[in-house]
């Protein structure tokens with residue numbers, strides 16, 4: 416088969432689905448290609464589902480703010496404002512106060528709390544904590560339901576979702592891009608062509624770009640999410656435990672119904688390692704007990720715990736926008752653990768970019784050129800937290 420459409424989107428995770436929908440809403444014919452047997456089974460199906468406005472860079476606040484506004488308005492999103500609480504050590508407190516001022520100037524209800532005020536939200540050992548940052552509008556969503564809702568709208572607009580189809584070769588042609596896919600069920604090959612190609616392949620976006628001889632610096636970093644058993648009576652509360660991050664170590668936790676889920680990034684864990692690294696449970700629990708002594712009352716549910724890949728870039732910010740000199744190639748990848756909360760805005764921005772319009776959020780600090788010294792990469796990179 417040699418099929419032509421206006422745009423090909425590679426990867427049916429939350430980002431690719433969002434892009435496909437918004438491109439179709441702008442009148443383009445779209446083919447959405449996914450290697451797995453079902454959509455939303457990559458990082459999207461394995462996230463902690465947190466959505467937060469609290470970022471240190473304004474462009475990330477904008478991406479999340481616009482996306483969360485969309486999720487709040489969407490009946491199927493499962494948006495639940497459980498809040499995000501950051502416990503901040505002395506060394507990071509001045510920068511955190513700057514970030515809070517920036518977020519408040521952008522109209523967000525973010526509060527700087529004393530350690531004692533923070534401990535009233537979640538009891539903790541306050542050693543070394545200078546203050547806390549709290550946003551009650553941060554929370555969680557249901558990424559799978561969001562994907563299914565968007566997909567059903569996209570299909571109604573003619574988007575063709577092709578699953579079990581791995582993109583294994585990409586060529587630039589006079590008319591745009593030609594991709595070769597292999598069907599994992601019968602090994603048959605298919606060719607598709609389009610003037611626009613969106614690389615939304617998540618942790619595999621670097622590999623997909625390499626098929627076309629392009630360097631897109633996105634790589635995998637395995638992350639574990641450990642799950643506790645049901646909370647004992649002594650730890651049950653009327654409200655969910657907010658998504659709480661101890662910024663001294665990066666340890667985080669939140670409620671998931673009658674349990675907690677929790678994790679800690681292992682900076683050494685890069686590459687496509689698979690499965691849960693159970694050896695990482697001990698350092699994770701040590702970090703938990705240091706800050707939350709009540710954690711010793713909890714058990715671990717090994718079978719409920721899971722793992723997945725962050726899709727990291729060198730500065731932990733996404734790579735969005737057209738590839739310079741490569742007509743029609745658009746990157747929508749590298750969210751470095753923030754893709755769920757930034758997907759809704761991303762779809763709209765990528766559609767604007769594809770149609771040659773000025774994007775409603777300035778993408779200059781997120782374009783790939785920042786890695787080649789052609790633009791200012793911006794001040795600090797985003798901290799790698801959940």
Ligand SMILES: Cc1cc2nc3c(=O)[nH]c(=O)nc-3n(C[C@H](O)[C@H](O)[C@H](O)COP(=O)(O)OP(=O)(O)OC[C@H]3O[C@@H](n4cnc5c(N)ncnc54)[C@H](O)[C@@H]3O)c2cc1C
Nearest residue numbers: 426428429430450457458459463465582617723754755756
């Ligand atoms: C443990 C964990 C916790 C996280 N917590 C959060 C959180 O709280 N909040 C948040 O916002 N984000 C979180 N994230 C990150 C979030 O899951 C990702 O940023 C987001 O899912 C990225 O979406 P995506 O569509 O870009 O990637 P994916 O969902 O990975 O989709 C990419 C798709 O591309 C497909 N693909 C790859 N190569 C090919 C190919 N050659 N041919 C065809 N298809 C291909 C893959 O199969 C995959 O389905 C977390 C991630 C993990 C692992």
